[in-house]
Amino acid sequence: MxxxxxxxxxxxxxxxxxxxxxxxxxxxxxxxxxxxxxxxxxxxxxxxxxxxxxxxxxxxxxxxxxxxxxxxxxxxxxxxxxxxxxxxxxxxxxxxxxxxxxxxxxxxxxxxxxxxxxxxxxxxTLTPAWPLAGLLVALLLTGVCWAGLRRLRVEDARVVEGAGALAVLGHALDGVTTAVGVDLLGFGEQTPLSRLVMEFAGTLPTASVLGVGWLFVLVKLAVAVGVVLLLADYVRDAPAQGYLLLAFVAAVGLGPGAHNLLLFTVASA
Known part of the structure; x- marks a missing residue:
């Protein structure tokens, strides 16, 4: 499944x-x-x-x-x-x-x-502090990643523009809010693949200090940045189709991230 x-x-x-x-x-x-x-x-x-x-x-x-x-x-x-x-x-x-x-x-x-x-x-059950902190961390991580892309892959970043940044932001938000929910708020992870990543993180020596969500955040960011870079050439060759794919990539991250942000704000585990 x-x-x-x-x-x-x-x-x-x-x-x-x-x-x-x-x-x-x-x-x-x-x-x-x-x-x-x-x-x-x-x-x-x-x-x-x-x-x-x-x-x-x-x-x-x-x-x-x-x-x-x-x-x-x-x-x-x-x-x-x-x-x-x-x-x-x-x-x-x-x-x-x-x-x-x-x-x-x-x-x-x-x-x-x-x-x-x-x-x-x-x-x-309205407890916005941790979810809002997660949002700020996601924005910070997105800024760092995007600044790195604009410095190291100038042309690719220019081609994907804001759509690429939105894709990175979506996955950063999903990763960070998931980590907040699992490590700090007591929520469980429903997606099997995500759960596997965090179960592996739980076997590492860092689990007692950093929890299990940090590895999921890194994986999400790495995948998002990698996919955005891969799609840059496609956007050059076929802009409409390329931007639609970037929209899909962004939605796959932003949708779950927004879900986590609101659910963790208004409901208890």
Missing amino acids: VLPSGFTVPPLLYLLGLLAATLLVGGALVRERPAVTSRTVLAFAPWMALGSTLYVCYQLGVVPAIVAPLVSAPAVYLTTFACMGAVWLAARRTAAPRRVLAGVGLLGISLPVAVAVRYGTTHG
């Missing part, structure tokens, strides 16, 4: 409707082929976190029953894609499509965050 625990399949009617919406929006995007640049990938960022924050609300049990199957995992990823794609298509008819796409995403994410924070406040 390579998927996290907690994944469920929604009821058949929900599943069919969700698949139909995904195919409809995906087909429209393929036909229209909207331009994809580094700034487009940055406009996707709120949507990458939106699905994760919706899933946090599902885990907290504060989602209305009628829509809950759409924000369970992995259905929430299709739900978010269908909504984002529809907004993207509509935004292309405006004077500032990237701003509209990002703005609607930010407005969308504000609702589940507000609901989750209210839950934490009501239940006395």
